[in-house]
Amino acid sequence: MKFNLVFAVCVLFSNHVQAKWTSANASIMGTNIHVEVWAEEASLAENAIQTVFDEMQRINQLMSPYIESSELSKINRLAALKPVIVSEEMFNLIELSVGLSMETEGAFDITFASVGFLYNYQEKIKPKTVQFNQAVKAIDYRHIHLNPKKTSVAFDHPDVKIDLGGIAKGHVVDTSIELLKGLGIQHALVTAGGDTKLLGDRRGRPWMVGIRDPRNKDKQAVTLPLSDNAISTSGDYERYFEQDGERYHHILSPKTGKSVHEVQSVSIIGKRSTLNDGLSTAVFVLGVQAGMDLINKTPGYEAIIMDKHRKMHYSKELKR
Ligand code: ADP
Ligand code: MG
Numbered sequence: 001m002k003f004n005l006v007f008a009v010c011v012l013f014s015n016h017v018q019a020k021w022t023s024a025n026a027s028i029m030g031t032n033i034h035v036e037v038w039a040e041e042a043s044l045a046e047n048a049i050q051t052v053f054d055e056m057q058r059i060n061q062l063m064s065p066y067i068e069s070s071e072l073s074k075i076n077r078l079a080a081l082k083p084v085i086v087s088e089e090m091f092n093l094i095e096l097s098v099g100l101s102m103e104t105e106g107a108f109d110i111t112f113a114s115v116g117f118l119y120n121y122q123e124k125i126k127p128k129t130v131q132f133n134q135a136v137k138a139i140d141y142r143h144i145h146l147n148p149k150k151t152s153v154a155f156d157h158p159d160v161k162i163d164l165g166g167i168a169k170g171h172v173v174d175t176s177i178e179l180l181k182g183l184g185i186q187h188a189l190v191t192a193g194g195d196t197k198l199l200g201d202r203r204g205r206p207w208m209v210g211i212r213d214p215r216n217k218d219k220q221a222v223t224l225p226l227s228d229n230a231i232s233t234s235g236d237y238e239r240y241f242e243q244d245g246e247r248y249h250h251i252l253s254p255k256t257g258k259s260v261h262e263v264q265s266v267s268i269i270g271k272r273s274t275l276n277d278g279l280s281t282a283v284f285v286l287g288v289q290a291g292m293d294l295i296n297k298t299p300g301y302e303a304i305i306m307d308k309h310r311k312m313h314y315s316k317e318l319k320r
Contacts, residue, residue: 024049028056029064029169031193037180038187038203048183052176052190059172062090063164065117075153076113076161083145083152091151093274094144097167100278101141104294108282109254113163114138116252121239126248135159136257165250169195170232170277177273194233194280197273201227214264214306221265221306232276234284235265251284262287263307269318270301279303288313 022045023036035052039045064070071090078084086094100108115135118127127135138159145154164171169192176190177197188199189207198207206225213219214235224231236259240249249259266283268276279301283291288307295303295315305313 020045022046022049024053026053026056028053029060029172029192030066031169032191034189034191035176036189037185039185044183044185048180048185048188051179051183055176055179056172056192059168059175062087063093063168065113065161065163065165072162072164079153080155080158080160083147083150083154085150085152088151091146091148091153093164093167093171094153094162095146095148096274097164097278098141098144098146100167100275100282104279104282104286105290106141106254107285107290108166108278109139109141110162110164110166111139111141111143111160112166112252112254112257113161114159115257116163116165116250117161119248119250121241121248121250124241124243124248126243132257139254139257141254166234166281167274167278169193170230170273170275173197173230173273173277194235194238195230195273195277196232197230198226198228211265211267211304215310221312222267222304224269226269229269229271230273230276231267231269232273232280233265233267234280236261236284237264251281253285260285260287261308263291263305264310265306266291267304268295268301269304270298275301 020042021036021038026033033056035049037045037048062070063072065072071086075084097110118131138157143155143157143160173190173192173195177199180188180199186200187203190197196209206227209224209226209231210220211222211233213221214237236249240247251260253260263284266280268280270276283303288305292315295301302318303315
């Protein structure tokens with residue numbers, strides 16, 4: 001597991017007090033992590049950033065499908081055989097995911113992994129037709145059975161696999177900001193891949209958060225001023241390969257088991273990063289019309305979509 005730490009310190013002076021913005025990057029959960037905090041003491045800032053990185057490592061050990069000893073791997077090995085008792089944190093996230101499946105008519109579905117785990121995007125590997133035809137039958141959140149009293153998870157189909165890749169980073173961004181608050185930090189930014197949350201403002205002005213152009217990583221499609229808020233972006237550019245003129249990417253339609261091509265990028269803006277993350281994946285699957293309909297009836301959540309023709313769409317409140 002890579003764990004690169006780079007601290008950058010920007011010194012500012014205000015009223016005799018020397019206070020600083022401190023930022024750092026790391027590579028955890030298979031993605032880029034970026035943290036910025038404001039603290040009057042450099043030691044507090046560095047401790048705060050380390051706390052966030054430790055939190056990301058903790059969630060990775062719990063939820064990674066690539067770590068054999070993770071709780072998620074254990075569920076995938078055993079839940080079709082017998083109910084598996086899991087941590088409350090894992091139980092709550094799976095329960096939230098199943099709730100999102102119901103609200104999105106199955107567009108968000110963590111059992112997508114029944115097919116999803118047959119892909120290796122880095123090595124351009126996709127499932128063979130026979131494999132695919134069998135696995136696709138196992139995609140359905142209704143195969144997941146949760147017992148809140150026992151905090152146990154069971155599957156009623158032998159081929160079901162789950163993966164929290166569409167929601168775990170949003171979750172860790174939420175828990176990280178809570179930890180920073182607990183340390184007395186009042187201004188911070190935490191980014192894990194496409195999921196960003198802001199604590200407070202950038203001292204007197206909003207944070208400026210860019211949404212990248214899905215076809216050019218050095219260009220921003222939109223820049224938004226945000227404070228005390230969060231934003232998640234799902235795109236078809238994070239994990240993909242091209243073969244025979246087709247783009248195979250990591251967001252799958254649970255109905256077909258195949259990559260969705262209606263849009264290039266979806267950003268959701270709202271207070272809870274976990275929901276932004278799940279909703280951005282769901283809206284990516286739903287497409288412009290059904291996706292906007294869902295967000296326009298979800299109070300406190302807004303959407304920006306770039307469709308397959310690179311046209312931008314904004315939810316009701318953002319248009320105003
Ligand atoms: P990232 O920040 O990694 O780009 P996204 O929020 O865009 O993540 O979600 C993509 C990830 O979600 C995929 O890598 C996969 O793990 C998971 N995923 C793919 N399709 C679905 C789906 N239909 N429902 C739930 N999760 C999905
Ligand atoms: Mg997501």
